[in-house]
Amino acid sequence: MSKGIIALDADGVLLDYGLAYASAWQKAFGVYPQERDPLAYWPMDRWQVERLEGDRLAQFRSAFDSNFWAAIPPVPGAIEACQLLASAGFELVCVTALPDEFRMARERNLQAHGFPIDMVHSTDNVATPVSPKADTLNALRPVAFVDDYLPYFVGVDAGIHRALITREVNGSPNSGELLAHIDSRHKDLLAFSRAWIAQ
Known part of the structure; x- marks a missing residue:
């Protein structure tokens, strides 16, 4: 019997979007960028890349196609974390701020890595006063929601444990x-999983 749903963000929690960003740059411009700051939150700050606009920005954005979203590497420890949670009886779902046209690519990506994730829900990623994930999460009623982006907790029901990954x-x-919108902080999903199971 399930102990309940745990909702997990993808980029930065399950999947290393920051690392994949460099591959997208290489696909668009033929050069793999040098790493500038491995502790940078934003990929643009992690890699030695220029600020883009106009045609070059459009060229870069074209690299973020279904193939890109289906091939992002996992965050170290994330697969183990999910296996621990699934073995403990939790149903895992992914709630990702990604256009719906790429939802199936995200599902393929997670399945290819062996994540025990039952379903992927895609939401808008437009910045608003309330998280674009809030409606989906409040309808799902998971026991916990794990994300690495603080604004995505705004509007999420306080009855859902809100865990921030501080990568x-x-x-x-x-x-x-x-x-004020979170209940706990963890360095990564594996740390959350161990703490959650131990409680």
């Missing part, structure tokens, strides 16, 4: 008044 800290948006 790469340089330039992180995960500070300030919005911390």
